[in-house]
Amino acid sequence: MATGLKYYFGIDFGTTNSATVGYVVMDQKPEAVKYGDEEGRPIPSVVAIDKTTGAVFTGRDAWDKKMELSESCEYISSVKTILDSEQIKTIAGREWTAVDVASEVFKYLKANVHNRTGIDMEEATVAIPVGFSASKRAKLREAAKKAGIHISSFISEPTAAFFANYNELKSSSVVAIFDWGGGTLDVSILQHVNGKVSELATVGRGIAGDYIDDKIAKRIHAKIARKKGVEKAFADMPSSAQDMMRVRAERAKRMLGDDDTATISINNYGVYGACRETLEYDWFADIVDPEVTMAMDCLEEAIRQSGVGLANIDRIVMVGGSSNLRPLLEKMNDKYGDKLFFPEETMWNVGQGAAMLAMTPGGYYANQSIGIVLSDNAYYEILKPDTPIRGWEHTCHFGIVDSSKEARFVFGGSPDIEAAPERYKTLTIPAYRFLQEQIILNASVDQNMVFIAIAGSNMRPAEFRRLWEYTQLKCYYKLPGKQVQHGE
Ligand SMILES: Nc1ncnc2c1ncn2[C@@H]1O[C@H](COP(=O)(O)OP(=O)(O)OP(=O)(O)O)[C@@H](O)[C@H]1O
Ligand SMILES: [Mg+2]
Structure with a gap:
């Protein structure tokens, strides 16, 4: 490590994507560095383990090769959701707990920082969702430790998102953070007075991008089954075929953000063989309408619980990948218009906020x-x-x-x-x-x-x-x- 330089790391350990942000401080000037993949995106939180050799694939590698590896490997995604499960999986003669799987994600993040800069990330501030249970916190700490990362502090994800946008938000006294990711929707109403940031209300739901992908996958499947006249339930398809369909559904979901149609194709979709479907935006908007309504209700509920009233909410900060859903944006715009705030590079916000805290350690105070x-x-x-x-x-x-x-x-x-x-x-x-x-x-x-x-x-x-x-x-x-x- 070069002398005179100081490094502070923040990790957003996400259900779908994990983002590491580092602050490099030279001559008291901090500069943020995002440790993403080759294309500068956060790292998928997915782990694939070869069923025969036990070889482990993580990150973008595992994600991109999903098609190739889905037969030979056991795929474990969204490990954050099952972190405190006691279940043990035996793969290629080795026993795997959820902590072991999560530690592979941390190892990848650590190696990625090392490959890019030669620095050993020994310590980091890690962001966690609101209401993350004590046992999950302990398991996350254990997983990081196994990968050689000491968690110096936890920070709640919405608070981290707030700090990442501090310059834009510092003059707002009440802010809603709307963070819709792959695994959870977390809405927090934060009050900010003289550098004191407290959560007035928090409401969370376990329905997010993963759930939506699954729903769309099932609907595409139903379309195909109808067209081909062969009835077979999605759940009865081989799990690799289900995975393939979810990957297509996820891609189509993102494409329909910009385009009015999206075409998906699968060469070998079980009994259905080669399939190709064109999806219309209206069809899609209809399918996700209940989830969009749920998310809007969740925001309303948080505002209600905070007791401050909508008029006193200065900004609604939209973060997390699922906040890009076009049907959501349309409804949000109609309802909240000017209050909406879209940070740049929202995928990095939580990690960046965590890194800022690592660099400027203020502290937690009891609010009760x-x-x-x-x-x-x-x-x-x-x-x-x-x-x-x-x-x-x-x-x-x-x-x-x-x-x-x-x-x-x-x-x-x-x-x-x-x-x-x-x-x-x-x-x-x-x-x-x-x-x-x-x-x-x-x-x-x-x-x-x-x-x-x-x-x-x-x-x-x-x-x-x-x-x-x-x-x-x-x-x-x-x-x-x-x-x-x-x-x-
Ligand atoms: N343009 C888009 N439109 C709709 N959904 C999108 C878009 N881009 C990404 N997503 C979805 O966002 C989700 C990932 O978001 P994000 O990276 O914020 O989640 P995460 O931080 O890993 O999860 P969590 O915060 O729930 O633990 C995925 O489900 C992805 O499909
Ligand atoms: Mg997130």
Whole structure:
């Protein structure tokens, strides 16, 4: 690595595509570098494993050779969706977990950076969808680690998209981020005041590009079956033929963004042999109408939940590949017109925002309180709002007052904890009830932003300690030194 240069990496580990962006800082001047494929596009998050030799193909290579390899290889796409599944696949005598597959994607991203610049990406900030579960965060961290990448911090995808467009958005105080990708639709309403970015509302759906491709593939299949007069369900076609059809459907979907017709052909489509179909834009728009309506509703729902009202939303930022769907754009334009904002190179936005954060580490702060509701109903606060959560730890001591052989802690502090069933918010610790006995409670926020409380009696061994975890900790991100005035 050259001296005097500093590198900061951000990764958008997407369901369909993964984007690595690096900031190279020389003489305090940062320059963004996008690590894409030969044509400058993000890397497909797909892994193909040869069923006989066990050879692994990843990235654009695996994507482009999909036709060729679909017979000989096991194709695993959209691994992000199944990250916390415990399922193990045995391929060519080797056992593969979802983490192993995801780590192949990370390895490819790391090798790609190395091939292009000779730099070893040892550390990165990684963007994750809103509501990405604690177990998925842990698995993602594990997958990156296996590939030799330490995840220094997670950032939520919409917040990253916001930072990537900071120059255009800094004077807006409330912004909706509409991110429709391959696996998920994530809508977030962000409030931005003096460099403090908090999520007012987030709504997500698991219906996105992959789902649409599958739907179109089935409809093309039905067209072919009708024309050829041979009835065979799409699901009964060989899986390689299904894959082939999905690839054609995806291509046609993109073509119909610009053209009024798209023609697809497959030379060897199972029992149907050679097939060729011309698809009309109106036919297509009809098929995706329910998904487009779902996406529009999702945005409306997020705006409603934020409580700020449409009039106070300054911009609606359209990111993610599926935001290019023409039927969606038409409806969005009719409804929101001037508020819409289309960033340049949206495929790189999330990765770039993550890299910006890697370079300017501000920090996450608690946007809520967590504490214990004591037996007299008083509230004992453990984590206060506005506390920086990186490395945060706190220990408290409690005496035992009642006469039972156990101590009970009931957590509270935010409406979602309070609304949870009793057993989810209660921590029961075995105790002796001795006079000198104390319950020691260690609270911390781990690197995956999970709040953890471990409590136990000072007179009992460690195995009698008990754990309470809270994975929905609400945080906001604060940039260092950004003091932004309205109307700036
Ligand atoms: N011009 C286009 N019109 C319609 N869809 C498109 C277009 N270009 C790309 N897409 C779709 O966008 C999806 C990929 O988008 P993106 O790269 O934002 O997803 P991702 O980040 O991998 O997924 P996620 O954010 O859900 O994890 C694919 O389903 C692709 O077919
Ligand atoms: Mg994405």
